[in-house]
Amino acid sequence: MGEVEIVLPAASSAAVSTDGKLLGLLVISGLITLLVASLIGLFAVRYRRGSKASRDRLPNWFARDLETVWTLATVGLFVAIFAWAASQDFALAVPPANSVEIHVVGKQWMWKAEHPSGQREINELHVPAEETVELVLNSQDVIHSFYVPAFRLKQDVVPGHTTRMRFHTEKIGTYRLFCAEYCGTQHSAMIGRVVVMAKEDYADWLTRQPEGDDLQEDGKKLFVAKGCAGCHYGSSKVRAPRLAGVYGSQVPLSDGRMITADDEYIRDSILQPKRDVVAGFEPIMPSFAGALSEGELVSLTAYIRSLAETETAR
Ligand code: HEC
Ligand SMILES: [Cu+2]
Known part of the structure; x- marks a missing residue:
């Protein structure tokens, strides 16, 4: 922390798939932009004023088939992207068979966490790597949003409602935690960090959190x-x-x-x-x-x- 991060680490499995989706969309948009731009260039030259290129109407069947093909192609493309992205989101929503469950309470203006064996911390969240961590989120006052950019995960925390957020990470390290929902004057101070530790270190850390x-x-x-x-x-x-x-x-x-x-x-x-x-x-x-x-x-x-x-x- 402290130093400027140019490339945000992808520190959870959700981060890897989110980055995949982003890259995929970027490549598809790039190719389409390229296609449109080259056609504009091509037509600008071909149909420039004074050129001899034919300006006759296209035969009706050609215009119709062209329309059908590109409509179907774009619909197909969008449905495929939707299926790909949705399947990843559904996978995240499935309750894991076994997970480390940590209770997190958002309140003006801090994040309070309580570990399964009772250890508490504020604006810090220690979690084990290589395990599915399930956060049980509650708010004591207003709407907050638990946001860890390196995990590419953001979950609103709503008063009177328990939400859950799961992640699986293999990258040991310290990552920034934000509140991503404007929640009052000190909202910008509602920040902390998530410390991902090796399993043994996490177990050890728990034992070192006494009174x-x-x-x-x-x-x-x-x-x-x-x-x-x-x-x-x-x-x-x-x-x-x-x-x-x-x-x-x-x-x-x-x-x-x-x-x-x-x-x-x-x-x-x-x-x-x-x-x-x-x-x-x-x-x-x-x-x-x-x-x-x-x-x-x-x-x-x-x-x-x-x-x-x-x-x-x-
Ligand atoms: C009337 C307002 C007031 C109250 C009440 C007050 N403080 Fe302070 N506190 C100050 C001011 C002003 C300073 C800075 C001047 C100084 O060092 O005396 C300060 C300085 C401090 C510092 C040193 C801060 C630093 O940056 O090094 C600490 C620690 C501290 N207070 C703790 C407390 C605690 C604990 C209480 C309650 C038991 C308390 N204060 C109650 C006004 C207050
Ligand atoms: Cu908040």
Whole structure:
């Protein structure tokens, strides 16, 4: 990620067939364009003013047969393309015999995923390669759309309705995830990534996701309950830094120093906000010393750390 992708990787079986269809249509359109253009050229020369070429009416049977042939040929071509494309879409719609089922909830403005064994993540989706993954999609508020360009898959996620999306991929890697349905002011920040891992690595990753995810959840609730969100969400009227991507980054301070945003720093920012003031901001954040328990601090830090993953959401 980060670098400019010139050719979008085709990272799922759907991507391979979609690219096939696109190429097929492109070749057919190209050939037809070529045919039409050459006929225009040919006729322009042949029937130019003053040329001796015959301008007699064509015999009726010829005009009729020509009409019939090209009508049938184009209809046949279109039906063939339709059958080809539809058969691929139908294949995708067949429920797989066995699949890894992951629940994904879209809400303003994030993607939350829950794995079969309970592990949770936000704006990240870890999936195993060489298995059919079935996403069970729900929305908590408005219509979102789960879109992974490298998979060539886009699925609307509608409130009050469960939709499913399946994919099979063999390409290990990290791919961009977008919301492709305008869903409010922070819609453009509703992005994340899909991490395709080798089967063993995925199994391993699952075991390495302990309570951390629940901490994040708690932290997120606290972030709203304790009033942090009132200043730190993008929609706030108060000028406060967005916290997405802060964790682990270098933060310029108002006194010219640079500081690495680690757990310490996050903690200090909450308890002694006047100590390290972020460059470009007023020191208006109140201290939460005494107002938060240790556990709450840990949860809040876990939540802010989890926001770091959404590197592009800054
Ligand atoms: C009244 C508005 C306000 C509230 C409420 C508030 N903050 Fe802040 N926060 C700010 C401002 C402004 C800054 C930047 C200036 C500074 O560093 O003090 C900031 C800075 C921070 C930073 C450092 C950000 C960076 O870019 O390095 C963190 C972390 C942070 N706040 C977390 C929190 C948490 C957690 C809460 C709730 C417990 C909270 N804030 C509540 C306004 C607020
Ligand atoms: Cu959305």
